[in-house]
Amino acid sequence: MAEANGSRFGADVYARRLARAAELTAGAGLDALVVGTGPDLRYLTGAVADTFERLTALVIPASGRPWVVTARLELASLRESAIGELGLTVRDWVDGQDPYALALDGLGPAPRLAVSDALPALHVIPLAARAGTEPTLATAVLRELRMIKDQAEIDALRAAGAAIDRVHASMGRWLRPGRTEAEVAADIDAAIRAEGHHEAEFIIVGSGPNGADPHHEHSDRLILPEDIVVIDIGGPIGPGYNSDSTRTYCFGEPPAEIAHAYAALQRAQAAAVAAVRPGVSAESIDAAAREVLAEAGLAEQFIHRTGHGIGLSVHEEPYIVAGNDIELRAGMAFSVEPGVYFPGRWGARIEDIVVVTDDGVEPLNTRPHELVVLGD
Template sequence: MSSLGASTSRFPTTIYADRIARAGALARDAGLDGLLITPGPDLRYLLGSRAESFERLTCLVIPANGDTASVVVPRLELASLTESAASELGLTIRDWVDGVDPYALVSGLLPSPARTAVTDAMPALHLIPLSEALGALPVLATGVLRELRMVKDDAEIDALRRAGQAIDRVHARMGEFLKVGRTEAEVAADITAAILAEGHTEAAFVIVGSGPHGADPHHEVSERVVESGDVVVIDIGGPVEPGYNSDSTRTYSMGEPDPGVAAKFAVLEEAQAAAVDLVRPGVTAEAVDAAARDLLAAQGLAEVFVHRTGHGIGLSVHEEPYIVSGNAIELAEGMAFSVEPGIYFRGEWGARIEDIVIVTADGCEPVNTRPHGLTVLPG
């Protein structure tokens, strides 16, 4: 067994111990022999590890029978676990060198044939040889881990609050960055610097959609010059330690908006507020989507709302629960997700309003508190 150090950029070890124990119990309840977790958000959730996935296998093996979990890791990648909770948890570290079959190491930790579930981030490069070694095709662990990752604990909620406050501070400075005559790319460069200055470890995404580009929900940036009269969508976010993300969108007008634009935006603002107001335990995800969608439809804007109302957020920017028609899951205290209806007029303009909210015992707590209206900047 190798000795691994600790890091301050993760939660206390007791949190990871509880998560691994609960994951093993849920796997047992699902009739599985174990969970196989390769690098990605699930591994970070369970172990606090930032290891990356390469051609050499790194895999956390959680037996469903309650035995101690193990990490199979290439010897030359041992350093990737130094910031994780592996050593403090007392996990068995089974390091290997080139020439050793790591898939056989994994299968040797479980019954044969083994009924296992794998993280959805596992590359096919590893999934196929693991299946052969285990004697059975694994299933996705999403159904097992979803129950854990969807409901955030107090430490995760605190991290999401910090992320939300940090990205709000960036939006508060938009008047410094977003000016007529600057290109979207120039605006985005300043926003990126501000995101880092406000405590994020990276700017995971920066969307500056000016004028007709605002009608593309996933436009990033271009060399288009911001013009007087433009409506500009700014959607920005990224992670704060230990890896929890912000994601907030506000829409700006370069000068006083056209009355028709202002009227349509007012409907969007009402729709976003209606969806947020509905959030509470027991309400379904699809009902929150409908709260925004139905209001927009009543004003003739159904066809220009082209995406779901929201997505879960945590270690991944997009994760469950998804706030979309057809998702009948009931919201529970501790769930965190975006509420972000938008309207998009192809070739003309677009608008979106997005907050991250956390479900509370009797409603929800938005972690973003910047004004929701169409913010007018000098045009």
């Protein structure tokens, strides 16, 4: 999780988001949106609170001002948010009181509610019992809000991309034969923090056969001189927006077979990025990468989607995958990361974060895409 008192945007940003959330709530025929702790609450208020077993939630009615319900002992966790500047009422409670009654007070009988994905069943079930109605998921409302990044968010993502690029640029300081993946990961972790990230959300150091597992993290395996090494790293920075970038490394010139496959991967990633523009579908970006790899005889080696949205969460909408016909719009931010994987042998992936612009695409990672050859 990002630092407890992590930086945030000005209150005006959150005020616009709350107003838009209320509009979408009313447009969906709902009486209120109930947002638990997590990325959605942070997006709407700047709060980084945790809920634990006591309810903390933001209630956004279709009309009228939102309010916050939280245990009195959790009030401190809201101190660094914009809640006070926004003038939101905080309905605090102590053990023995009914927080669900506080959450629903003012919504009328049998309110039509939508709850955020992160609100646990521990709270959803008693909330529904108290309301006398069955809540729906707020996915559609919150997706519409968070999927299109405003300029402040794009600036934050751009800063995150530049910071993680600087870590990749220094990889030769740590990545070398004779070290374990875990040792390299520890150095990367320190570098990610030194570049301004609150933490390393994930560090993948996949050497040799471990590179063929897209979700391998790192292990005590010794890195060998003949290894191809996949490095996938990222984390939150600034107001909590994430970096995420993958590059693939080797020591000395690779064998012709590997060089051929990697060249096809490089063309596939470039083709997918080039296809990004407003009005095209998310699945068409996935298809652009797959077509190149299929032509090279590598269709079976690409075993995951081409990308995922990114922002306050490392993985969020839109997902760049077959079957997702959502139309890309300016402000959407997502990864483009095709890969090829040869189980038991090696793997490779190239990943950039991109933002859809009014007339095309802006990559937020600018490190070279070639197979990075490190010296002895």
